[in-house]
Amino acid sequence: MTSNLRTIYNGFALPMADIPVVDSSRFLQSILDASDRGWRIVSYFGIPAQSDVSLICVLANKAEGQLAVTRTETSDDHFPSISSLCTQAQLFEREIAEQCGLVFDDHPWFKPVRFHHSFVPERDAWNRPADEPIRVGVMNYFQVAGDEVHEVAVGPVHAGIIEPGHFRFQCHGEEVFHLEISLGYQHRGIEADLIGGPHKRTLQVMETAAGDTTIGHAQAYCMVMEALAGLKVPPRAEVLRGIALELERLANHTGDLGAIAGDIGYLPTSSFCGRIRGDFLNMTAVLCGSRFGRGLLTPGGTIFDLTHGHCDDLLKRLTEVRRDLTNAVELLWNTPSVMGRLEGTGQLTHEQGLELGLVGPAARACGIKRDVRHDYPFGIFRMTHLPVATSFHGDVCARTMIRWQEAQKSMDFIEEQLRQIPGGRHRVASAPCAGRHLAVALTEGWRGEICHVAVTDEAGQFARYKIVDPSFHNWQGLAMALRGEQISDFPLCNKSFNLSYCGFDL
Amino acid sequence: MFRTVVARIKQGHHTTRFPAVPVQMPERFRGFPEEASLAHAAEQSCESIDCPYGAFTTTGGGCLDLGKCLFCAECPAGNIHFTTDHRLAATTRDDLHITPGADRRLAQPLAPDLRRIFGRSLKFREVSAGGCNACEADTNVLSTIGWDLARFGIQFVASPRHADGLWVTGPVTDNMVQALLATYEAMPTPKIVVACGACAINGGPYIDAPQVSNGVDSMIPVDLYIPGCPPHPATILDGLLRILGKI
Numbered sequence: 001m002t003s004n005l006r007t008i009y010n011g012f013a014l015p016m017a018d019i020p021v022v023d024s025s026r027f028l029q030s031i032l033d034a035s036d037r038g039w040r041i042v043s044y045f046g047i048p049a050q051s052d053v054s055l056i057c058v059l060a061n062k063a064e065g066q067l068a069v070t071r072t073e074t075s076d077d078h079f080p081s082i083s084s085l086c087t088q089a090q091l092f093e094r095e096i097a098e099q100c101g102l103v104f105d106d107h108p109w110f111k112p113v114r115f116h117h118s119f120v121p122e123r124d125a126w127n128r129p130a131d132e133p134i135r136v137g138v139m140n141y142f143q144v145a146g147d148e149v150h151e152v153a154v155g156p157v158h159a160g161i162i163e164p165g166h167f168r169f170q171c172h173g174e175e176v177f178h179l180e181i182s183l184g185y186q187h188r189g190i191e192a193d194l195i196g197g198p199h200k201r202t203l204q205v206m207e208t209a210a211g212d213t214t215i216g217h218a219q220a221y222c223m224v225m226e227a228l229a230g231l232k233v234p235p236r237a238e239v240l241r242g243i244a245l246e247l248e249r250l251a252n253h254t255g256d257l258g259a260i261a262g263d264i265g266y267l268p269t270s271s272f273c274g275r276i277r278g279d280f281l282n283m284t285a286v287l288c289g290s291r292f293g294r295g296l297l298t299p300g301g302t303i304f305d306l307t308h309g310h311c312d313d314l315l316k317r318l319t320e321v322r323r324d325l326t327n328a329v330e331l332l333w334n335t336p337s338v339m340g341r342l343e344g345t346g347q348l349t350h351e352q353g354l355e356l357g358l359v360g361p362a363a364r365a366c367g368i369k370r371d372v373r374h375d376y377p378f379g380i381f382r383m384t385h386l387p388v389a390t391s392f393h394g395d396v397c398a399r400t401m402i403r404w405q406e407a408q409k410s411m412d413f414i415e416e417q418l419r420q421i422p423g424g425r426h427r428v429a430s431a432p433c434a435g436r437h438l439a440v441a442l443t444e445g446w447r448g449e450i451c452h453v454a455v456t457d458e459a460g461q462f463a464r465y466k467i468v469d470p471s472f473h474n475w476q477g478l479a480m481a482l483r484g485e486q487i488s489d490f491p492l493c494n495k496s497f498n499l500s501y502c503g504f505d506l
Numbered sequence: 507m508f509r510t511v512v513a514r515i516k517q518g519h520h521t522t523r524f525p526a527v528p529v530q531m532p533e534r535f536r537g538f539p540e541e542a543s544l545a546h547a548a549e550q551s552c553e554s555i556d557c558p559y560g561a562f563t564t565t566g567g568g569c570l571d572l573g574k575c576l577f578c579a580e581c582p583a584g585n586i587h588f589t590t591d592h593r594l595a596a597t598t599r600d601d602l603h604i605t606p607g608a609d610r611r612l613a614q615p616l617a618p619d620l621r622r623i624f625g626r627s628l629k630f631r632e633v634s635a636g637g638c639n640a641c642e643a644d645t646n647v648l649s650t651i652g653w654d655l656a657r658f659g660i661q662f663v664a665s666p667r668h669a670d671g672l673w674v675t676g677p678v679t680d681n682m683v684q685a686l687l688a689t690y691e692a693m694p695t696p697k698i699v700v701a702c703g704a705c706a707i708n709g710g711p712y713i714d715a716p717q718v719s720n721g722v723d724s725m726i727p728v729d730l731y732i733p734g735c736p737p738h739p740a741t742i743l744d745g746l747l748r749i750l751g752k753i
Contacts, residue, residue, distance in 0.1 A: 114681075115681055116681075116717065133680070136681040136684075156682070156685045157633055157685050157689055159664035159665075160632075160646075160662075160664070161632040161634075161642050161645055161646045161662055161673075162634065162642065163634045163637065163639060163642065164633075164634055164635070164682060164685060184681055185635075185636075185679065185681045185682050185685070186634075186636050186637075186676070186679060186681070186682070187636075187679055187680075187681055187717055188636050188677065188679055188712050188715060188717055188718055189712075189715050189716055189717035189718075192716075193715055199558070200556070200558035200582060201558045201559070201711055204576055204578070204711040204735075205711050205712075207711075208638040208640070208705075208710070208711050208735075209638070210638060210639065211637070211638025211639045211640030211641075211643075211736070212638075212639045212640060212643060214640070255643075268510050268513060268514060271650065271651045272513070272517050272651075274647070274649075274650035274651060274652070275520050275650050275651050275652040277647075277650075278647055278650065278652045281647075282532065285532040285534070285535065286532055286533075286534070287534075288534055288579060289532055289533075289534030289535045289536050289579070290535075290536075290577075291644065291736075291738070292640045292643075292736065294576075294577075294579070294640075294735060295536075295577075295578060295579025295580070296579070298580070303579045303580055304534065304579065324516075324517060327513050327516050327517065328513065328517065331509060331510060331513055334509055335509075335510075500639065501634075501639075502636070502637070502638050502639060
């Protein structure tokens with residue numbers, strides 16, 4: 001490792017003064033060198049300013065289970081792009097451009113990400129006037145020309161009860177040559193609002209950053225706050241958080257298994273899983289009253305505790321729901337017409353997965369053994385090791401199978417934890433954040449790696465709070481998976497990724 | 507085929523019998539506020555009211571706006587307690603203001619002519635305008651076999667042209683205003699609008715954020731408000747059945 005990188009571990013904070021400020025060429029070279037050696041970009045962002053924008057990059061190395069931070073400062077309006085050398089940087093660079101008004105020279109795909117004004121007035125990477133509204137989705141889409149090529153535009157409003165996004169397909173007959181995904185419709189200005197925080201609303205904002213991942217994001221936020229305040233979370237709270245996180249995974253994986261079955265017209269599994277998903281949500285409601293885990297976590301522990309009666313109730317429910325879920329999902333693997341539709345559809349290779357920096361079930365389905373619970377363990381996962389399920393075909397079938405394997409492991413985990421919840425407190429008092437520090441927290445939400453990074457000012461307030469939802473890494477994976485597929489397979493491929501719009505748009 | 511039939515038999519029948527039989531709410535569910543705790547909170551916090559969403563004021567001996575309230579587990583406005591009563595939906599914005607001792611007005615039936623048209627068949631087009639996917643998910647769940655919304659003649663449809671009502675979730679982000687209004691315009695009249703969840707009613711956790719519109723009734727008239735962050739499916743279904751005069 002070069003001296004430009006400062007090592008840090010998941011869920012820890014370090015003084016900003018300990019992170020050397022290097023010049024831009026050394027900064028970029030160290031990112032490229034690290035990525036050549038198997039490191040991955042987990043977060044890359046700017047601290048917006050009128051001049052002298054600070055850029056911070058957080059990298060992760062699975063082999064050593066460690067993270068590293070590097071930073072630079074630039075007073076220029078332009079900055080070199082490394083996207084053509086390191087594909088996983090492309091969206092991060094576009095995001096920095098949009099938020100800080102920095103132009104990335106030679107970026108192959110230099111377009112807005114969420115269609116909002118820059119955080120710094122009068123600094124815009126595309127020279128758009130600050131007093132005019134920005135029209136969402138209006139940009140130069142990649143186009144394929146030719147007599148028989150046609151373009152299909154879908155969204156922002158879709159047919160089902162789902163979030164808005166725009167999809168542009170370049171098709172030749174039924175075959176998709178290229179898909180470009182344009183988002184930003186859900187943008188609520190979360191990151192801009194967090195500057196100067198934490199505010200009184202911040203916990204609820206984190207819980208709703210991606211509402212189906214309430215526990216995943218709230219856990220990451222709590223870890224950041226605990227690292228900055230030097231709090232030690234009681235073991236009982238870590239177990240409760242772990243149970244809630246796995247219940248969230250179970251509810252969503254079950255919903256996805258049902259929805260994938262629904263998209264290929266296999267209604268038995270679709271309707272059974274739709275109901276069973278609710279059973280998992282109701283188990284979360286036993287913990288905290290909310291089916292989505294709202295109000296369970298707080299910096300320092302959990303708001304609610306669990307009694308023996310609750311544990312017995314949950315264990316009883318788990319036994320029943322495991323029986324029903326196994327019964328519903330096994331139907332898929334035993335039905336040739338289902339397997340015929342899942343196998344070979346929407347394939348990504350191992351190399352593509354690595355190059356794009358995919359995370360979560362989508363990465364594991366390509367044979368990439370990547371799971372925050374295993375690689376950079378946090379909370380209860382430091383004590384209990386969950387096996388990582390992988391597959392190697394990278395198709396819809398692999399992504400479906402991974403969900404079922406993970407669901408089984410999550411149920412084993414919850415059952416084991418409910419039988420041995422440690423005694424003691426479930427919460428410690430919160431404390432103010434340390435000033436001039438940087439804290440990093442990674443968690444494994446049901447979609448994959450969630451990364452929160454906070455940088456505080458002298459007063460301990462956020463100079464910047466960066467959220468990276470797993471969808472940020474994975475949307476490009478969906479676009480690539482569609483290449484060469486039939487456009488009619490888009491709903492199935494989309495469901496097999498099931499990415500978040502609001503988690504991406506923030 | 508044989509396996510499928512066996513699985514179907516093993517799965518059994520799970521559709522809720524609501525509204526004939528009340529729904530068993532979770533013990534920690536936070537629904538309608540305890541009126542005594544509102545009065546108590548008003549006495550305690552005359553000088554400093556700390557709700558970051560502006561849901562609680564001391565007027566009328568303590569007034570909680572269910573449209574703004576997120577039903578936080580730790581109420582920042584002075585320890586307001588919530589009962590497990592899931593019936594929260596209302597047809598006017600004013601009916602969401604709860605004060606101790608005042609009459610409680612649940613959602614009222616639609617006008618007789620609308621009930622004649624929609625009473626046996628009501629189709630909604632959903633638009634998520636900045637929703638976090640929780641309101642969307644618990645709206646979706648109503649169509650599963652657990653709730654079987656279609657038995658009341660209510661369905662979610664794919665096109666605004668086929669819809670009688672617009673179902674809005676999310677605080678209405680600036681980037682979704684145009685698409686939301688276009689969807690509303692595309693629906694034939696008469697039409698109704700439902701604001702589902704705290705965001706769609708008044709902005710929810712994003713109230714007064716520069717990129718959102720503080721809910722849908724700032725731009726189109728709303729016929730049913732369903733509070734909650736997100737609302738429980740029972741709260742949603744209760745509201746729907748009330749406007750159709752079925753409870």
